[in-house]
Amino acid sequence: MTAHVIVLANEKGGTGKSTTAIHIGVALALAGRRTALIDLDGRQRTATRYLENRWHHGQRHGLALPAPDVAVVSDGNAAVDELALRFDQAGVLDFIIVDSPGRDSALARAAMARADTLVTPINDSFVDFDLIGEVDGETFAVTKPSFYAELVWEARTRRARDQGKKMDWVVLRNRLSAIDARNKQRVGSALDSLSARIGFRVLPGLSERVIYREFFPRGLTLLDRAALPEFSLSHVAARSELRALIAGLNLPGSIELAA
Ligand SMILES: Nc1ncnc2c1ncn2[C@@H]1O[C@H](COP(=O)(O)OP(=O)(O)O)[C@@H](O)[C@H]1O
Numbered sequence: 001m002t003a004h005v006i007v008l009a010n011e012k013g014g015t016g017k018s019t020t021a022i023h024i025g026v027a028l029a030l031a032g033r034r035t036a037l038i039d040l041d042g043r044q045r046t047a048t049r050y051l052e053n054r055w056h057h058g059q060r061h062g063l064a065l066p067a068p069d070v071a072v073v074s075d076g077n078a079a080v081d082e083l084a085l086r087f088d089q090a091g092v093l094d095f096i097i098v099d100s101p102g103r104d105s106a107l108a109r110a111a112m113a114r115a116d117t118l119v120t121p122i123n124d125s126f127v128d129f130d131l132i133g134e135v136d137g138e139t140f141a142v143t144k145p146s147f148y149a150e151l152v153w154e155a156r157t158r159r160a161r162d163q164g165k166k167m168d169w170v171v172l173r174n175r176l177s178a179i180d181a182r183n184k185q186r187v188g189s190a191l192d193s194l195s196a197r198i199g200f201r202v203l204p205g206l207s208e209r210v211i212y213r214e215f216f217p218r219g220l221t222l223l224d225r226a227a228l229p230e231f232s233l234s235h236v237a238a239r240s241e242l243r244a245l246i247a248g249l250n251l252p253g254s255i256e257l258a259a
């Protein structure tokens with residue numbers, strides 16, 4: 001048995017890779033699945049810092065806050081080998097989550113090649129969309145896939161050929177806002193047309209909420225209901241969003257999250 005590998009990647013910063021990685025990781029840990037997180041962003045270490053904050057918060061308040069184990073693998077000569085070693089030693093895990101930095105590197109490509117599920121969060125903007133597809137300025141119709149889509153396509157084809165393994169590519173529409181309906185609709189139809197052409201799935205991700213930014217110093221997530229001082233209606237909506245995201249990922253085994 002080998003762990004199911006979920007890689008969060010997009011050659012762009014600020015699309016919510018680390019925030020989403022943490023929420024998926026904590027959800028899986030809460031559901032009792034043996035999960036580890038590999039942080040490839042040795043410079044920002046957002047995911048690592050988040051989980052360190054979580055540990056400290058739990059200690060300070062006597063709270064049990066389940067979390068994935070975390071390890072940083074930074075760029076460098078031996079980084080790709082070190083990453084491979086971590087994957088190979090992972091026989092006892094159910095899931096490995098990899099949080100990639102927002103740039104191309106040998107390390108990011110090596111991780112992508114191991115992805116059973118590749119999650120690419122994008123913000124609802126044609127600036128983000130441009131990484132995966134080009135769009136006509138008059139009609140907003142997709143003219144062709146961009147370099148990142150080609151990179152994924154190659155990694156996927158190689159993986160199928162060399163290892164006989166599939167890669168489920170999920171483009172996550174992250175930080176969706178309630179306003180801006182016209183842009184949302186345009187980006188949505190461009191995504192649908194490109195998805196049919198190059199074979200990714202589109203999932204709604206986390207919507208834009210201040211709470212995602214405020215959680216970091218305590219390392220909390222929306223799923224830590226007992227640790228949250230107050231629980232509002234907006235929390236309830238956000239939680240159901242998160243559960244829909246986990247369900248939409250179609251991960252192996254059933255992921256039971258308490259209501
Ligand atoms: N759903 C969201 N709503 C509001 N802010 C968010 C959301 N997701 C991420 N952010 C904020 O956006 C910034 C970038 O998020 P981060 O997860 O670090 O992205 P990345 O890892 O792709 O660079 C951070 O300030 C984070 O708190």
Ligand SMILES: [Mg+2]
Binds near residue numbers: 017041046047099
């Ligand atoms: Mg990050």
